Amino acid sequence: xxxxxxxxxxxxxxxxxxxxxxxxxxxxxxxxxxxxxxxxxxxxxxxxxxxxxxxxxxxxxxxxxxxxxxxxxxxxxxxxxxxxxxxxxxxxxxxxxxxxxxxxxxxxxxxxxxx
Amino acid sequence: xxxxxxxxxxxxxxxxxxxxxxxxxxxxxxxxxxxxxxxxxxxxxxxxxxxxxxxxxxxxxxxxxxxxxxxxxxxxxxxxxxxxxxxxxxxxxxxxxxxxxxxxxxxxxxxxxxxxxxxxxxxxxxxxxxxxxxxxxxxxxxxxxxxxxxxxxxxxxxxxxxxxxxxxxxxxxxxxxxxxxxxxxxxxxxxxxxxxxxxxxxxxxxxxxxxxxxxxxxxxxxxxxxxxxxxxxxxxxxxxxxxxxxxxxxxxxxxxxxxxxxxxxxxxxxxxxxxxxxxxxxxxxxxxxxxxx
Numbered sequence: 001x002x003x004x005x006x007x008x009x010x011x012x013x014x015x016x017x018x019x020x021x022x023x024x025x026x027x028x029x030x031x032x033x034x035x036x037x038x039x040x041x042x043x044x045x046x047x048x049x050x051x052x053x054x055x056x057x058x059x060x061x062x063x064x065x066x067x068x069x070x071x072x073x074x075x076x077x078x079x080x081x082x083x084x085x086x087x088x089x090x091x092x093x094x095x096x097x098x099x100x101x102x103x104x105x106x107x108x109x110x111x112x113x114x115x
Numbered sequence: 116x117x118x119x120x121x122x123x124x125x126x127x128x129x130x131x132x133x134x135x136x137x138x139x140x141x142x143x144x145x146x147x148x149x150x151x152x153x154x155x156x157x158x159x160x161x162x163x164x165x166x167x168x169x170x171x172x173x174x175x176x177x178x179x180x181x182x183x184x185x186x187x188x189x190x191x192x193x194x195x196x197x198x199x200x201x202x203x204x205x206x207x208x209x210x211x212x213x214x215x216x217x218x219x220x221x222x223x224x225x226x227x228x229x230x231x232x233x234x235x236x237x238x239x240x241x242x243x244x245x246x247x248x249x250x251x252x253x254x255x256x257x258x259x260x261x262x263x264x265x266x267x268x269x270x271x272x273x274x275x276x277x278x279x280x281x282x283x284x285x286x287x288x289x290x291x292x293x294x295x296x297x298x299x300x301x302x303x304x305x306x307x308x309x310x311x312x313x314x315x316x317x318x319x320x321x322x323x324x325x326x327x328x329x330x331x332x333x334x335x336x337x338x339x340x341x342x343x344x345x346x347x348x349x350x351x352x353x354x355x356x357x358x359x360x361x362x363x364x365x366x367x368x369x370x371x372x373x374x375x376x377x378x379x380x381x382x383x384x385x386x387x388x389x390x391x392x393x394x395x396x397x398x399x400x401x402x403x404x405x406x407x408x
Binding site for chain 1: 384
């Protein structure tokens, strides 16, 4: 029974990934999903002879799932760590726990005590 | 001192001189003849805005093409993009539909593999392709072993040896791993076996094979992957075994190790799918006829 449930689990994960790509459409109207569904379903009920082919279909579906998943995750990670231009001198100094000395400015000078 | 200052002045004059600046604009006009081209040139060349709403597939002469809205997708050389199998076309269309706002072409591995196979930009023959693939056997990742951290040596023994055993059983390939800088010993017969095996693939599949082997620098792991003996995830873990070992010990850095793992999985799964879809067209047809009407 466990082996029967695996293709449907793969199909469900694939459906989730495809849903994230095709946000607007109904999943049953997406040709890629229809194809996958058709392949996985029609091979589930065939006889013993095509059993090897069933594993083959499942294997390909699994590989495609891996492709969609890792493309998405890689994109997410790259976006998360994407460089946002150069750091300022202050923030670079802060990384190593340093502070910049205060710059000289006339306004900040302590006023000489008035007589 | 005075002379050098005068020279500097002269040079400054040269740069301010209107004649020179006009010459530069003339030259620019020659480089960018039309206005639109120059505008495109000054944009970031790696960024292409998403200029279509939906990618779909269409058939013609037994090949599958991609339509972006109503226009046909073309290859970098301007030919019409076409692939030999339906699932591959569907996957390529899905790749184009995945894009949001900007078309991220370097993440579209199936599209670029199909482009390479269609146009063969380096004009490689089948023989050159197979030799290029076999070349990786002598420097195969899983044949270079370490002895030093004993835990890693044991890990290599436990995880890489089954692949070597599988290759020996399935294809009769004899290769002895090396523990030094010498290359591993491979018999000529083993190379011949692999050469014959590779030549049984179609041209398109060979491009995928080369891409896969080049990604992880191991021919034996790819052979196991293409034979559906191991999964993509296992293949990637085997290829970066030492790094996995070190990151387990010292900690993994997400923006380097995480991204690299997913990148390799992407490339490898794309190549595996490409090889499968391009080499087994007969079984796909058989499946189509088996489908209940």
